[in-house]
Amino acid sequence: MNALRATFTLFAKECRLEFRTRELLTATVVFSLIIIVFFNFAFDPTPAEARRFGPGLLWIAFFFAGSLMVNPSFAREQTNDTLDALRMAPIPSFAVLSAKMLANLLFLSIAEAILVPVFSVFYNVSLVGILGRLIVVLVLGTVGLVTTGTVFSAISAHARMRELLLPVLLLPFLTPLLIAAVSTTISLFGDAQELDRTWIVFLIGFDVVFLTTSWLLSDFLAEG
């Protein structure tokens, strides 16, 4: 079967499973909202402080939301050993992985679409005039986050303490991505409201490297 068709068939399955229960989306959105709202009340930042420290907080919220979201990607397949059924189907292993990445990308994007306006209101950071460029940064950062997260979800699926193991494994790998995403967002929220091209190139490079690596390792990762 054509890899693209297989990917979209499996992507539709992932969406159907999630939208039927909405377990992941609800949990991650509520958790991230709590982080954003609590930090606002705890520090009560001025608009200048919010523009400086807000991006860090925003990306920490995205990181935790992402690690919660990718965790069950492969673990969910263990219930009835459905990964075995997928491995026996005449489809490329990367189709299984890429469908999960696309689904996680969609779910995390939905969470971000809720979190960013809430952040803007609570921290008094105007997004007028920078929204388009902010979306570019969010997309590049989120692609890197879900690509790496889905790969580590496959690696940690069989571990007994995978909920704990996944963020521990993930954070060191995502640190460069988070630094780049936070730095770009800070420059965007600054007075000049400019995108830092160096960090944007870094984010693109990170995404390309991890997507290629996941494609190369897909046979090994699908073995579970």
Next chain:
Amino acid sequence: MASAAALSAANTGLGIRFDRIERRFGALVALRSLSLEIAPGEFVALLGHNGAGKTTLLRITAQLMRPSRGSVRFFAASAAREVPFTTVKGRTGLVGHSLLLYDELSAEENLTLFARLYALDKVGTRVTNALEACGLSSRATSQVRTFSRGMRQRLAIARALLHSPRLLLLDEPAAGLDRQGLEWLGAMLERLRGDGCTVIMSTHARNESLDLATRAIVLAGGRLQQDTGAVGDPRPLLQELRAES
């Protein structure tokens, strides 16, 4: 080599040659230097006590596990016409200990998903026919998690047969089936045997479907203990084992 086209054209079963395969799980040796050749169209009863290595052998055959040593080759029609692994993948059906079904999807959604992954034509008709055959038409839109054990097992068997496999691997397929389900399974296996599909079924000796077997193989401690061979009669051995159990 590469007789994938021949396999389709002849609509034959797949033959398998295990050459001194061994499978280790740490210190545990599940299969020890097992050599065996199964011809296309054979119906093999795979027997043995718990831990004899039956499931490991089936998982290696399904390419879900690699042997630690030795090799597995697949062929069509004659041993000289090797079939590539990629072709074998789409021609193999498995009913395992687990259901290989999504609990949160309905019976119809599960079958439709796998029909699409196997790139089958007339997906809707195939799924409807499969649901009708396994007696689950009236529950087509119900989620699998609401099914009884027997209904789940029937759906798992329907899923494994959806793409008309040329090699069918069954690991305790009768588990959870009631009298009616067992009769349906027997009829299904009889039809598959008539179609020339290669079947390897691991089960206990009392299972009546084993009367269809053309060959019986007994594993013990990961080794081949008894084999009635491709031309031998498995019935005396099956009767002996039934009397013992």
